[in-house]
Amino acid sequence: MSNIYNPKMSRRESLKRIGTMATVVMVGGVPVACDTAEPEVNQAPVTPSAGHWPDIKLDAITGPTYGTDPIVSNPTAPWPLTLSEAQRDQVAVLSDIICPADDRGPAATEVGVPDVIDEWVSAPYSGQQRDRVQIINGLQWLDDEAQLRFGSSFVATSVEQRIEIIEDIAYRSQIEIDEFELPASFFSRIRRLVFGAYFSSPEGIQDIGYIGNVPIAGDYPGPTEEAMEHIRQVADTLGLPPITEYVNR
Amino acid sequence: MASFEGFEYEVIIVGSGAGGGMAAHVLTQAGVKVLLLEAGRDYDPVSETPMFQQGHEAPLRGVSTSDKNFGYYDATVDGGWQVPGEPYTEATDSRFMWWRARMLGGRTNHWGRLVPRFTPADFKPYSTDGVGTDWPVDYDEISPWYDQCEELVGVCGDNPGLDDTPSSSDGVLLPPPKPRVMELLLKSACESLGIPAVPMRRAILTEPKDDREACFWATPCGRGCSIGAAFQTTTSVLRWAMNTGNLKIVTDAMVKEVHLDEAGKAAGVTFVNRTNRADVRVDGDHIILAASACETARLLLNSSSETFPDGLANSSGQVGRNLTDSLGAGVSGYIPALRDRPKYNEDGHTGNHLYIPWWDREGQKDGSLNFSRGYHFEVGARFSSPGMGVAGRVDGFGKDAKDEIRSSYGTSIGLSLRGEMLVSDDCYCEIDEETVDQWGIPVLKFHWKWSEQEINQVAHGLEWGKKIIEAMGGTVNNPDRTAEDAIEAGGQIIHEVGTTRMGDDPATSVCNQWGQTWDVENLYLMDGGVFVSNPHKNCTITILTLAMRNASRLAEQLTA
Numbered sequence: 001m002s003n004i005y006n007p008k009m010s011r012r013e014s015l016k017r018i019g020t021m022a023t024v025v026m027v028g029g030v031p032v033a034c035d036t037a038e039p040e041v042n043q044a045p046v047t048p049s050a051g052h053w054p055d056i057k058l059d060a061i062t063g064p065t066y067g068t069d070p071i072v073s074n075p076t077a078p079w080p081l082t083l084s085e086a087q088r089d090q091v092a093v094l095s096d097i098i099c100p101a102d103d104r105g106p107a108a109t110e111v112g113v114p115d116v117i118d119e120w121v122s123a124p125y126s127g128q129q130r131d132r133v134q135i136i137n138g139l140q141w142l143d144d145e146a147q148l149r150f151g152s153s154f155v156a157t158s159v160e161q162r163i164e165i166i167e168d169i170a171y172r173s174q175i176e177i178d179e180f181e182l183p184a185s186f187f188s189r190i191r192r193l194v195f196g197a198y199f200s201s202p203e204g205i206q207d208i209g210y211i212g213n214v215p216i217a218g219d220y221p222g223p224t225e226e227a228m229e230h231i232r233q234v235a236d237t238l239g240l241p242p243i244t245e246y247v248n249r
Numbered sequence: 250m251a252s253f254e255g256f257e258y259e260v261i262i263v264g265s266g267a268g269g270g271m272a273a274h275v276l277t278q279a280g281v282k283v284l285l286l287e288a289g290r291d292y293d294p295v296s297e298t299p300m301f302q303q304g305h306e307a308p309l310r311g312v313s314t315s316d317k318n319f320g321y322y323d324a325t326v327d328g329g330w331q332v333p334g335e336p337y338t339e340a341t342d343s344r345f346m347w348w349r350a351r352m353l354g355g356r357t358n359h360w361g362r363l364v365p366r367f368t369p370a371d372f373k374p375y376s377t378d379g380v381g382t383d384w385p386v387d388y389d390e391i392s393p394w395y396d397q398c399e400e401l402v403g404v405c406g407d408n409p410g411l412d413d414t415p416s417s418s419d420g421v422l423l424p425p426p427k428p429r430v431m432e433l434l435l436k437s438a439c440e441s442l443g444i445p446a447v448p449m450r451r452a453i454l455t456e457p458k459d460d461r462e463a464c465f466w467a468t469p470c471g472r473g474c475s476i477g478a479a480f481q482t483t484t485s486v487l488r489w490a491m492n493t494g495n496l497k498i499v500t501d502a503m504v505k506e507v508h509l510d511e512a513g514k515a516a517g518v519t520f521v522n523r524t525n526r527a528d529v530r531v532d533g534d535h536i537i538l539a540a541s542a543c544e545t546a547r548l549l550l551n552s553s554s555e556t557f558p559d560g561l562a563n564s565s566g567q568v569g570r571n572l573t574d575s576l577g578a579g580v581s582g583y584i585p586a587l588r589d590r591p592k593y594n595e596d597g598h599t600g601n602h603l604y605i606p607w608w609d610r611e612g613q614k615d616g617s618l619n620f621s622r623g624y625h626f627e628v629g630a631r632f633s634s635p636g637m638g639v640a641g642r643v644d645g646f647g648k649d650a651k652d653e654i655r656s657s658y659g660t661s662i663g664l665s666l667r668g669e670m671l672v673s674d675d676c677y678c679e680i681d682e683e684t685v686d687q688w689g690i691p692v693l694k695f696h697w698k699w700s701e702q703e704i705n706q707v708a709h710g711l712e713w714g715k716k717i718i719e720a721m722g723g724t725v726n727n728p729d730r731t732a733e734d735a736i737e738a739g740g741q742i743i744h745e746v747g748t749t750r751m752g753d754d755p756a757t758s759v760c761n762q763w764g765q766t767w768d769v770e771n772l773y774l775m776d777g778g779v780f781v782s783n784p785h786k787n788c789t790i791t792i793l794t795l796a797m798r799n800a801s802r803l804a805e806q807l808t809a
Contacts, residue, residue, distance in 0.1 A: 066308055068316050068327045069290075072299045072472075075321065077308035098646045104655070116310065125314045170646045191646060195654055196637030200304045208635050208658050212596035213301060215465035219455070220597050222427030227591040231430040234586045238722045240437040245427075 051179030052148075054140040058133055061124045082122040082132075083114075086155075090139045091117050091190075093155050097166055098194045105207035108198050116197035117190070131189060138186030145183070250282075251517070251532040256497040258282035259807060261518060261533035263504045263548070266355030267792045268539035268776040270482025270490075271398075272800040277495035279804035284531060285487075286502040286520055288540070289351030292326060294358065294483050298475040300468045303634065310637050318348075324359035324473035324481075326352035334687030338694045345678075345695035346740040347543060353500055354483035355541070356743070357789070358473045361600060362452040362480060363627065364404050364790035366395050366415045370610070371784035378613060380621050381672050384781040385753045385762040388415065391794060396421050398794040402480045403458045405598070406450030413606040413623070414447065423455045425602065426466075429595045431587065431630035431662060432603040438720035439605060444713075449604040449627070452480035452790070461485065469599045479598075502529070505690045507536060507552040507561055507772065515772040521688040535771045535803065537764075539796065542778035543572070543678055546748035547693050549759075550680045560680075562766035567759050568749055570677045572695075573783035575744040576624060576668030577737035578707045580714025583642065584723040587660045595631035595659075604628055605664075605717075607785060620705040624668030624785045626714065632659045662718060666710040667742060669785040670703050676739065678748060697739040708732035744788045749778035764799040775799060 064078040083091065095108035095117070108114075121132035139154075142165065146154040150161050157165075166187070168174065174184040198204045223231070232243045250257050260276055262269045265287040276283050299322045304311040307321040314321075318329035327333060328350035337347050350356050369388035374381040396418045405423040408416035425448035428436065436446040453470070454477070457463045461477035461484065470479040477484035490496040501523040508530075510516035517532035538545045546569045550560035560568050607623030635658070642657060643650045670676075681694035711732060715725045751774075752758025755767035764779055766772045775796040777788050 065314070065316050066321075068329070068333055070316075070321070072307075072322050073297060073302065075299075075302070075307045099651055100647055102648045102651060105651070120309060123309055123314075125309075125316075127314075128309065166646060170644075172644050187646075191643070191650070192640045193637070195640035195643065195650070196310065196635075199635040199639045199654065200310050200637065202303075202305065205303070205635060208639070208655055209592040210632055210634055210658075211592060212594045212632065213303065213467050213634060214594070215467050216594070217465065219424075220426035220464075220466045221594070223430045223433075224591060224593045227430050227593050230591050231434055234590075234722075235434060235437045238438075238586060238720075240434070240720070241440045243433050243437055245433075 051181075051183075052141070052144060053182045054137050054144065056133075056137050056140060058136060061122065061129060061132070063124050065124050077119055077123070079122055079124055081118045083118045087136070087139055088114050088118060089155050090142065093162070094139075094142070094190065095194045097162060098191050099198045105198075106203055108194055111198060111201040111203045113194055113197045113201075117193055120193060131193070134186050134189055138183060138190065141183050141186065251284075251534065253284055253497065253499070253531050256282075256284065258284040258497065258533065260284070260535045260537060260803075261286065261531060262537045262539060263518065264288075264355065264539035264541065264544070264776065265353050265482060265487060265498065266357050266539065266541065266776070267482065267789050268796040269537070270354065270357065270486045271793050271796040272537050272539060272775050273490040273496055274486035275797055275800035276804050276807075277490040277493040279801075279808050280493075280495060281804055281807050282495045283490070283497070284533065285496060285498045286504055286518070286531075287353050287355075287498060287500045288503040288523070289326060289328075289353060289355070289500065291498075291500040292353040292358065292483055294324075294354075294473045294481065295475050298324065298473040300472070300475050304636050312637050319359065319471060322469070322472045324352075324471060325350045325356075328352070335692070336684060336686060337692050338681045338684055340694055340696045343695055343697040344738045345697045346738045347693075347695070347745070348740070348743045349541070349544070353498065354481050354487065357481040358483060359471045360481075360789055361787065362470055363600065363787040364399070364402070364406075364450045364452050365606070365625070365786035366417075366450075367391075367784050367786055367791055368413060368415050370412075371782070371786070374622070374782045378621055382750075382752070382757075382781050385751055385758075391798070394794045394798040395790070398790065398797050401797070402452050402485075402790070402793060403454040403461070404450055404790070405448075405453050405455040407448050409445065409447040411445055411447070411606055411608075412610055413608070413625070422450075423458075425449070426455060426597050428602045429597060429631050430590070431584070431659075432601070432628060434584075434587075434721055435628060435630065435662070435717065436603060438717055441720050442716060444605060444608040446603045446605050449601050451598060451600055453598045453600070454478045455598070464598050466594070466598065467596050503688055503690070504540065504548060505551065505688065507538070507548060509554055509556065509561070509769070513556060513769065515769050521690075523688070526688070535773065535807070537773045537775050537800070537803075539774070539776040541776050542746050542748045542780075543693055545774060545776055545778045546678060547680070549749065551691055557768065562749075562759055562768040562772060564768050565756055565759055567757065569679050569693075570674075571672045571747040571750050572676045572678055572745060573670050573672055573747045573780075574740050575742040575783065575785060575787070576666065576670050576703050576706060577742040578666040578710055578732070578735040579663055580666070580711055580718065580725060581661065581663040582718035582721075582723040582725040583657070584660050584662060584718070584721050586722045588656045590659055592632065595633070597631070601628040601630075618709065620702045620709065621671060622669035622706075622785065624666050624706060624710055626710070626717075627665040627667060629663035629665065630661070662721070662723065664714045664717065666707065666714070667744075667785050667787065668703070668706045668710065669783060671700065672747060672782060673698070673700055675700070695739070699736060699739075703736065704732045707736045711735055744777075744783065746777035746780035746783050746788055749774050750781050751779045752781065763802055764795065773799065773803065
């Protein structure tokens with residue numbers, strides 16, 4: 001834990017101490033107020049606070065949807081992207097922490113995951129707009145937390161410092177910890193989006209080993225001999241009746 | 250002989266889905282001239298179907314939205330749970346979801362193509378268990394028509410000979426595809442529990458047929474099928490009917506009223522031309538309504554007159570009543586023994602190759618079950634194209650999480666319960682006197698309430714689903730979920746039928762066994778509205794079969 005980090009500190013106290021931290025977030029070039037619009041009263045925490053959370057309020061996106069009869073054979077997304085450059089950078093850094101390059105596949109940013117996230121949170125559908133509120137706040141929380149712990153933005157911290165923060169919110173069990181409830185929920189959501197976007201990309205499809213969506217002439221070939229041998233062993237291990245290949249009567 | 254835009258015809262058909270499409274085919278093959286009115290737009294599956302497009306090419310990776318409820322690539326045009334400008338309402342404390350499409354071919358463009366036959370007992374529910382009402386037809390009468398319909402449609406599957414799976418005649422069925430390994434493991438697990446798992450019948454060509462190509466084992470059927478391997482009326486019966494020269498199709502024709510002549514016969518209909526909002530009156534000697542169970546009921550109820558103040562052909566008061574859907578609930582789980590299993594192409598025909606038919610009629614006979622009828626389980630268990638839900642189970646981050654997703658790919662199983670609900674006075678639709686759609690047509694209001702029968706059946710299914718998944722060495726997601734929580738909304742399974750039921754008695758039914766309304770002799774009903782009960786078997790093959798049979802009789806009369 002950082003020396004300056006005080007998990008008991010309320011959001012407003014943290015704002016005062018950080019001083020330089022942005023209290024306005026730009027969304028799609030439009031400034032969106034944080035909680036500064038609320039009356040500056042009752043600033044002292046009455047009860048021990050459950051950490052901090054920006055609680056940025058966002059106006060609903062009311063832009064064009066693709067409608068109920070899009071040209072599905074030639075897909076397009078008609079809504080404008082709304083993440084600021086800084087937010088996209090943050091998503092990029094976070095995406096590669098969640099989904100780094102390894103021996104079996106590239107990193108999230110190499111397959112355009114931040115673009116997918118931007119399209120996602122900018123979409124004028126209710127589910128995506130709920131995600132947008134959670135993600136914009138989560139990204140701001142990461143910056144706030146990085147300021148509190150290390151005195152710089154999340155993106156400007158060192159790799160080790162970022163991981164130190166992520167380690168506190170990356171596991172579902174941490175949702176049970178009061179101060180990390182909202183940040184850990186945010187992380188769970190963006191992890192799902194990042195991996196979903198990665199594994200549904202052409203590179204991700206190859207990585208995971210999906211080999212369908214190709215036309216096959218003649219009969220469906222069915223399982224390979226290797227797959228059959230494997231499933232026979234599984235049935236045997238589970239004490240189930242032997243696998244029998246289907247014979248058409 | 251009436252005429253429209255220079256085309257002379259005898260019969261008007263309202264609706265181009267399963268019932269209307271089949272009726273158009275049968276009549277035009279027999280030389281009868283038909284004017285077919287479709288509320289939705291024209292639709293060409295050959296040029297419009299997104300074959301092979303992948304999730305990453307679509308907005309939001311193709312996930313479901315309020316515009317496209319079954320995902321971006323689903324074939325449904327201008328529809329889903331809501332049709333723009335065409336609302337429906339629900340009574341207080343009622344929840345009902347009504348899926349509609351506004352396109353040529355209707356819902357046949359996207360349906361699941363699961364086509365189990367009804368059994369002899371399914372046609373005689375009252376005689377079998379003393380509950381509900383018998384159909385005015387029996388299995389022996391319908392069986393040859395099932396054969397003929399399956400032959401025409403193209404059905405793959407086999408005849409396992411169970412009491413829930415009546416056999417087709419020799420040579421009717423096309424061979425089913427080989428099961429995938431998870432389905433084989435499921436079959437083995439079911440065997441250990443003493444229940445069957447057999448090939449699912451699907452309206453998929455596993456061999457070439459007439460002018461349609463065989464399935465090439467790729468791209469989900471719900472998008473529609475440009476090669477005609479997955480049955481839909483737009484690639485088969487409607488096309489064949491057009492080729493006879495005896496059919497004229499008018500799309501964007503939203504029928505709002507059926508007219509009577511002074512003799513009390515149906516004289517014609519008025520439709521709204523959706524492109525210019527003009528009312529258009531067309532006449533016909535015979536009128537077939539196949540607009541879907543609820544749309545047909547709505548049309549009859551909106552066609553009231555001095556003779557029929559409560560709605561056309563509604564002297565029985567049964568129009569809109571007896572509405573049922575299939576029961577729906579899902580049980581899903583994770584099979585750790587299948588981690589890192591060998592990869593191969595598991596697309597197959599993209600539906601389940603095996604399913605679990607209902608296995609315990611004996612349990613109903615001996616009273617050991619606390620519900621009537623039964624259900625089946627459809628199976629979802631394969632390596633499918635990875636989508637936005639691929640990381641649903643994973644925790645943490647980085648390489649460990651990435652590896653976990655790779656290892657657990659292809660370890661999920663979903664069992665979808667599809668059960669028979671009982672006909673109930675609590676479930677019906679009527680005209681909402683306070684709401685009209687964008688064409689000025691009064692809309693439907695739905696009333697719905699599950700009974701203990703349905704809750705008990707779902708509870709049984711949750712218990713058995715858990716047993717099956719655990720027999721596979723798996724763990725069930727949400728094991729503590731109650732039947733009340735698990736049961737899906739009325740209408741959500743999109744098997745809504747029964748609103749204009751057939752029968753032997755004009756006092757308790759809307760039409761006779763030929764779909765001919767008791768009150769108006771030249772008015773016929775050929776969609777799922779005519780069902781007397783709603784066996785757990787997916788309804789479309791029986792809609793197609795009854796339409797084939799009843800349109801054949803009409804064709805004989807008209808050409809005699």
